[in-house]
Amino acid sequence: MTQVLxxxxxxxxxxxxxxxxxxxTHKMYLQKLDEICKHQNNCSTSISHQRKKLKETSRRVKKCSKGSSGEDLKMLEELKKKIKKREHDLSEMEMFLPKKNGLYLSLVLGNVNVTLLSKQAKFAYKDEYEKFKLCLTVLLLLxxxxxxxxxSYRVLDAVLNFLLLWYYCTLTIRESILITNGSRIKGWWVFHHYVSAFLSGVMLTWPDGNLYKAFRNQFLAYSLYQSFVQCLQCYYQSGCLYRLRALGERHNMDLTVEGFQSWMWKGLTFLLPFLFFGHFWQLFNSLSLFRLAQLPDCKEWQVLMCGFCFLLLFLGNFFTTLAVVRQKLKSRNKKPKNS
Incomplete structure (x- = not known):
C-alpha cells in the first residue's frame, strides 16, 4: 500500500x-493556425488580383492581334500561351485554398468550408467516395x-426506393464537395444524379395499386440491371483510372462515373453495349408509363412524372454517351493523318 502511495x-x-x-504544443499549433489563415487570405487576394490583371492583359493581346502580323503576331501568340499557363497555375493554387461553396452546397451545408487542404486528405476523400459508391451499388443489387x-411487399419496395433516394442525394453532396476540391466531373453526369434522386422520391410516394403493380416488376428488373452495370463500371473504370494516373495521363481527382467518357476508351469499349441497352430500357420505361397514364383509371400523378423522368434520363444519357463516342472516333481518325 505504501509503495502504491x-x-x-x-x-x-x-x-x-x-x-x-x-x-x-497546442499554443504553437494555434499560432501556426493563425499564420496559415493569414497566408490563405493573402494568397486568395493575390490570386484575385492576378486574375484581374490577366483578364485585362488577355483583352489587350486579343485587340492587338487583329491588326498584327509577322514577328509581332508571333510574340502575341507566345504571350497568349503564357497567359493560359498562368491561369492553369492559378487554378492549381486555388485547389488548396478555401473557397466559397456553390449554390447547392450553400443550401445543404451553409457556409461550412469543405476545401480539403492537403493532397492526402483529397485522395482519401475521393477513395472513400468510390468505396461508398461500390458498397451501396452492391447493396442495391442484392x-x-x-x-x-x-x-412482393410494398414496404420492402419502399425501403429500396428510400435507399435509392438517400444514395443519389448523398452522391450529389459528395460530388459537389469533390468538385470544390478539384474533381473534373461535370455536365450531364452531375445533373443525372439530381434527376435520379427526384425519380426515386417520386417512386417512393407512388401509392400501392393496380398501376404500381403493373409497373413494379419492370422497374425492379431495370434497377437490378442498372446496379449490375454500375458494379461493372466501378470495377473496370477504377482499374482504367489507376493505369492512366500511373502514366500521368489523368488528373488524380478524376472519378468513376455512371456513363462513358473518352478516357475509358482503351479496354473499356465492351461496356458500351451494356450502357446503350440500359439507356433504351429507360426509354422503354418512359413509354410504358406514358401508356399507363392514358388508362381511364389512372389518377396517380406519379405515373406521368416518372415517365418524364425516365425520358429525361434516356435523352441525357444516350446523347451524352453518343457525343463522347463520336468525339473519340473523330480524334482517332485524325491521328493517322497527322502522323
Missing part, C-alpha cells in the same frame, strides 16, 4: 510534465434481386 505522486508529476508540453425474385 509513493508511485501515485510520481505518476502525477509525469502527467503534469506531459500536460505542460501538450499545452505548449435488395433489387430479393424484391424481384422472392418478396
Amino acid at each position: 509513493t508511485e501515485i505522486p510520481e505518476e502525477w508529476k509525469c502527467l503534469e510534465e506531459e500536460c505542460q508540453k501538450l499545452q505548449e 435488395l433489387s434481386f430479393i424484391c424481384y425474385f422472392f418478396v
Whole structure:
C-alpha cells in the first residue's frame, strides 16, 4: 500500500510534465493556425488580383492581334500561351485554398468550408467516395434481386426506393464537395444524379395499386440491371483510372462515373453495349408509363412524372454517351493523318 502511495505522486508529476508540453504544443499549433489563415487570405487576394490583371492583359493581346502580323503576331501568340499557363497555375493554387461553396452546397451545408487542404486528405476523400459508391451499388443489387425474385411487399419496395433516394442525394453532396476540391466531373453526369434522386422520391410516394403493380416488376428488373452495370463500371473504370494516373495521363481527382467518357476508351469499349441497352430500357420505361397514364383509371400523378423522368434520363444519357463516342472516333481518325 505504501509503495502504491509513493508511485501515485510520481505518476502525477509525469502527467503534469506531459500536460505542460501538450499545452505548449497546442499554443504553437494555434499560432501556426493563425499564420496559415493569414497566408490563405493573402494568397486568395493575390490570386484575385492576378486574375484581374490577366483578364485585362488577355483583352489587350486579343485587340492587338487583329491588326498584327509577322514577328509581332508571333510574340502575341507566345504571350497568349503564357497567359493560359498562368491561369492553369492559378487554378492549381486555388485547389488548396478555401473557397466559397456553390449554390447547392450553400443550401445543404451553409457556409461550412469543405476545401480539403492537403493532397492526402483529397485522395482519401475521393477513395472513400468510390468505396461508398461500390458498397451501396452492391447493396442495391442484392435488395433489387430479393424484391424481384422472392418478396412482393410494398414496404420492402419502399425501403429500396428510400435507399435509392438517400444514395443519389448523398452522391450529389459528395460530388459537389469533390468538385470544390478539384474533381473534373461535370455536365450531364452531375445533373443525372439530381434527376435520379427526384425519380426515386417520386417512386417512393407512388401509392400501392393496380398501376404500381403493373409497373413494379419492370422497374425492379431495370434497377437490378442498372446496379449490375454500375458494379461493372466501378470495377473496370477504377482499374482504367489507376493505369492512366500511373502514366500521368489523368488528373488524380478524376472519378468513376455512371456513363462513358473518352478516357475509358482503351479496354473499356465492351461496356458500351451494356450502357446503350440500359439507356433504351429507360426509354422503354418512359413509354410504358406514358401508356399507363392514358388508362381511364389512372389518377396517380406519379405515373406521368416518372415517365418524364425516365425520358429525361434516356435523352441525357444516350446523347451524352453518343457525343463522347463520336468525339473519340473523330480524334482517332485524325491521328493517322497527322502522323
